[in-house]
Amino acid sequence: MKKLSNVHPTIFVIFGGTGDLNKRKLAPALYNLFREGYMPSKFAIIGTGRTNYSDQKYQEELLNSVNQFSRNGKVDKSIWDKFESNIHYCSVNISEQDSFQNLKVAIDSYQKEFGAETKVIFYLAVAPNHFATIAKSLCKHKLTQDENNSRIVIEKPFGNDLETAKELNLLLSEIFTEKQIYRIDHYLGKETVQNMMAFRFANSLFEPLWNRTYIEHVQISVTEQLGVGDRGGYYEGAGALRDMIQNHLLQLLCLVGMEAPISFNADEIRNRKVEVLKAVRPFTEEEISFNAVRGQYTKGWVEGKEVLGYRNEKGVDPQSNTETFAAVKFFIDNWRWQGIPFYLRTGKRLNQTSSIITIQFKDVPHHIFSEGTSETWQQNRLIISIQPEMSIRLQVQSKRPGLDMVLNPVDMVFDYKGTYSEDTPEAYETLLLDAMTGDQTLFMRGDQVETAWELVMPIIHAWENKTSLNFPNYTADSWGPETAEALIARDGFHWFTLPLKEK
Numbered sequence: 001m002k003k004l005s006n007v008h009p010t011i012f013v014i015f016g017g018t019g020d021l022n023k024r025k026l027a028p029a030l031y032n033l034f035r036e037g038y039m040p041s042k043f044a045i046i047g048t049g050r051t052n053y054s055d056q057k058y059q060e061e062l063l064n065s066v067n068q069f070s071r072n073g074k075v076d077k078s079i080w081d082k083f084e085s086n087i088h089y090c091s092v093n094i095s096e097q098d099s100f101q102n103l104k105v106a107i108d109s110y111q112k113e114f115g116a117e118t119k120v121i122f123y124l125a126v127a128p129n130h131f132a133t134i135a136k137s138l139c140k141h142k143l144t145q146d147e148n149n150s151r152i153v154i155e156k157p158f159g160n161d162l163e164t165a166k167e168l169n170l171l172l173s174e175i176f177t178e179k180q181i182y183r184i185d186h187y188l189g190k191e192t193v194q195n196m197m198a199f200r201f202a203n204s205l206f207e208p209l210w211n212r213t214y215i216e217h218v219q220i221s222v223t224e225q226l227g228v229g230d231r232g233g234y235y236e237g238a239g240a241l242r243d244m245i246q247n248h249l250l251q252l253l254c255l256v257g258m259e260a261p262i263s264f265n266a267d268e269i270r271n272r273k274v275e276v277l278k279a280v281r282p283f284t285e286e287e288i289s290f291n292a293v294r295g296q297y298t299k300g301w302v303e304g305k306e307v308l309g310y311r312n313e314k315g316v317d318p319q320s321n322t323e324t325f326a327a328v329k330f331f332i333d334n335w336r337w338q339g340i341p342f343y344l345r346t347g348k349r350l351n352q353t354s355s356i357i358t359i360q361f362k363d364v365p366h367h368i369f370s371e372g373t374s375e376t377w378q379q380n381r382l383i384i385s386i387q388p389e390m391s392i393r394l395q396v397q398s399k400r401p402g403l404d405m406v407l408n409p410v411d412m413v414f415d416y417k418g419t420y421s422e423d424t425p426e427a428y429e430t431l432l433l434d435a436m437t438g439d440q441t442l443f444m445r446g447d448q449v450e451t452a453w454e455l456v457m458p459i460i461h462a463w464e465n466k467t468s469l470n471f472p473n474y475t476a477d478s479w480g481p482e483t484a485e486a487l488i489a490r491d492g493f494h495w496f497t498l499p500l501k502e503k
C-alpha cells in the first residue's frame with residue numbers, strides 16, 4: 001500500500017543544507033521519492049547554511065550531488081526540472097537570531113500558499129553541538145508550537161553519553177512533544193532490517209524455535225572495510241562503541257530479541273524493543289574485561305593499496321586510545337533468552353564490508369549417523385544478511401546424492417536479487433517518507449536511546465579510564481584483534497562470515 005495518502009503538503013527545512021549528509025543522502029532520497037511519486041503535490045525544500053547562495057546556485061549544487069550519489073544514477077532532466085522548482089535556499093547563521101527571522105518569513109509564506117494542514121519538518125543534519133541552539137531558536141520564533149504540524153528530525157549521535165543524551169531529551173521535551181521528535185538510526189530504515197519484523201512476526205514457523213530451548217547463541221556482526229577517512233575529528237570522540245554499538249547494533253539486537261508486538265503500532269513496537277534493552281544484563285566493572293574487547297587498526301594493504309593506520313589518519317591523535325573495533329558479549333535476562341549469549345562485533349578496516357545476524361541453533365539431541373557420514377557436521381543456522389548481500393539463508397544438514405550416506409550442510413536461500421526485480425529504496429527514502437507521514441515506528445524514542453546509553457556506559461568508562469597498552473592491535477584487512485576471536489572461542493564458537501561474492 002502506498003503511504004502517499006497520508007502525505008500532506010510539506011516544508012522540509014534542512015539545517016546543514018550545504019553539508020555532506022544532505023549531499024550524499026537527503027537530497028538524493030528526496031529526489032528519488034519525487035521520482036517515484038511519493039512526494040506530496042505541494043512541497044518545498046529549504047536548505048539552510050551560512051554560505052550565501054541564490055536558489056539557482058543551490059539547485060545546481062544539489063543537482064551535482066544527486067547525479068553523483070543517487071542510487072538511480074544521473075537524474076532524468078525532465079523530472080529534475082519539476083523537482084528543482086521546489087528547492088530554495090535561506091542563509092541562516094544559527095548563532096544569529098535575525099537569521100531565524102528570515103527563515104520564519106520563508107516558512108510562513110509557504111504555509112500560506114500550501115494551507116493550514118502543511119507539515120513543517122526541521123531536519124538537523126548538523127554537528128550535535130548545534131542541536132540545542134537550533135531547537136531553542138526555533139521555539140523562540142514560534143516555529144514549534146503546532147504539535148500536529150511541526151516535527152524535528154535529529155541525526156545521530158544523540159548525545160555523547162548517557163548524561164548528554166538525557167540533557168538533550170530534557171531540552172527537546174520542553175519544546176516538543178514526543179510525537180514531534182524523530183530520532184534517526186538509519187539502520188532501521190534498511191529494507192533487510194525492516195524485513196526482520198516481517199520474517200519474525202508474519203511467519204508461524206520460527207516463533208516456536210525462537211528461544212533458549214532451541215537457540216544456542218546469536219551473533220550480530222557489522223564489519224566495514226573502510227577506515228575513518230576524513231571523519232577522524234568526529235571519530236576520536238566517539239569510537240566503535242558510541243558510533244555503532246550504542247545505536248545500530250543494539251537496535252538489531254532488539255529486533256532479534258523482542259517479544260511479539262500486539263500490533264504494528266509505533267509505540268507498541270518501541271515498547272517491546274525497550275523491554276529487551278532493559279533486560280540486557282548490565283556489566284559490573286570486573287566483568288567488562290571478560291565480556292568486551294576493543295581494537296584499533298594499524299596500517300596495512302587493502303585491495304592492493306597501502307592504507308594508513310588509525311593513529312595516522314587526519315584529525316586523529318598519534319597516541320589515540322579510541323577503539324575502531326569493539327566486540328561485546330551480552331545476555332538478556334528474561335524467560336526467552338536466559339543463558340543465551342549475544343555476541344556483537346563491529347569495526348573499521350576489516351577484511352569485508354558486511355552486516356549479518358547469525359542465529360545458531362542447538363545440536364540434535366542424539367546423533368544417529370556415524371562420524372564418517374558427516375563431512376562437515378554443522379548445527380542449523382539462520383543467517384540474515386543485511387548488506388551488501390541481502391538474503392536470509394537457513395543452513396540445514398542434508399544427504400549428498402550417491403550410494404553412500406554422506407551428510408553435509410546446504411543452504412536454503414531467500415535472496416532479494418533473485419526474488420524481486422524492484423530496486424531497494426535507500427534507508428533515507430523510507431525514513432524521510434515516514435517523517436512526512438508521521439510514522440515513528442522506525443525512529444528511536446527518548447527512553448530507548450537512554451537505555452541503550454545506560455548499557456554501554458560502563459564499558460565506555462572502563463575503556464576511557466584505562467589506556468589500552470597494545471593499541472594498535474589489528475592490521476588493516478584482518479578480522480580484528482585476536483582477543484575478539486578469544487571472546488567467542490572461549491565458549492566454543494567462532495565468528496561467522498559469508499563468503500565474498502565475485503565482484
Ligand code: BG6
Binds near residue numbers: 156
Ligand atoms: C554511521 C557511522 O552511523 O554508520 C559510520 O557513523 C558507519 O561510522 C556507518 O560507517 C555505517 O552505515 P552503513 O549504512 O554504511 O552500514
